[in-house]
Amino acid sequence: MSAAVKPCLEIRSLSAVLPNGQRVLRSVSLSVQPGEVRALVGESGAGKTMIGKAVLGVLPSSVRVIEGEMRLEGEDLGVLQLRARRNLIGARTALIPQDPLTALNPSRRIGPQTTDRLVRILGWSGERADQRIRQLLDEVHIRDPERVLRSYPHELSGGMRQRVLIAAAFAAEPRL
Template identity: 60%
Template sequence: MNPPVLALSNLSAISDRDRAPILRNVSLEVARGQTCGLVGESGAGKSTVAKAILGILPRTIRVTGGEVKFEGADLLKMKTGPLRRLIGERIALIPQDPMTALNPARRIGAQMTDGPRLWRGLDAAAARALALRLLDEVHIREPGRVLRSFPHELSGGMRQRVLIAAAFALEPRLIVADEPTTALDVTVQKQILRLIRNMQSAHGTSVVFVTHDLGVVAQICDHVTLLFAGRVIETGSASQLLDRPAHPYTRALLEACPRYDRPNAGLRPIPESVIADLYAELGQSGVTT
């Protein structure tokens, strides 16, 4: 069996402000070409895990233990220079908000060609040709016009397609997608998910897909890790976790989600007893939904 592209082992972190645990022994693996969903409610720790992978944790959060291994190298032990180069070339990010992720004062073409020129040494013409090809791959019409445009001149869906194209520009081994469809309407969301899946298949890239939406998980993820309060609650294949959940919290979370195949089924809020049991396991009390 091939080694995983990404392997987190017992990753733990605390807040330097109040010493509160942020991550509690989080472990997960992502195989080559696999999409691993990192799922949880707001505050579960999923974006913190993503930032730990990318080496962009805020200064107020400190890693206290564990490993983040990318192709066998522990990212937590790498010096700043080599880490920046590795993340620039072999790990990419698709951020949540395409409007704030793109520089409003620079044209799309300039922003898409930065990476290929810096990390691959391409000249301006070759970098532009690559950008045009990538925009074509994400089904953007008139890619030449888009390269000349500023971000505010594009729709939200087009901006997100630009970010997807830019993420694949250097053919990274791993992409971290941090809730990339949250700001989009349902129709555009479906198109974006299909694009990410198609691009991933074409380039053989592994993806960590951060989301709170189990409907998105069902559409794009091969494997799922469910977090609560910085701890892994359940992990397994997407079909296993969605169809045969083992943990009471997972079952309760699924029952709280609308199902298009069960239009007449009512939604059930997560019972306070389930949340209380989880906090009891963590040694906390007095917290309810």
């Protein structure tokens, strides 16, 4: 018999509330195995984004997790200090946000926003990070990567901002 494969992500009975007690997540359970593709589907307000934010540790300050656990490749995210959690998540996962305008910092150029994680969390050289982002921008059909990397988010179309975020998400070849 072979050993059981650990899920990439496992969420068990996750519940979260607002200060008034209103539940924004109610006993959510989900398991994603290596190589498996999953999609969170539901109406607006169903909690899809909240689940992602809970895993990433970026829930709004008004939302509090009251029960459940989240494990990333066997690591219990709930017991990790915020910095350790963000480093673990930054090294192994990526999220493509649904709204590229609010996901990008309007006061920073695109280049540093796409390479910061690679340099700070993964320890890549700036040159290696720049090369990887340029390669991926080409793969998502951005014609003039140099101009885009020098641009501010408001100077790009919505579709181009979304492609920039897709390239940035896949830059470190995340497992999840």
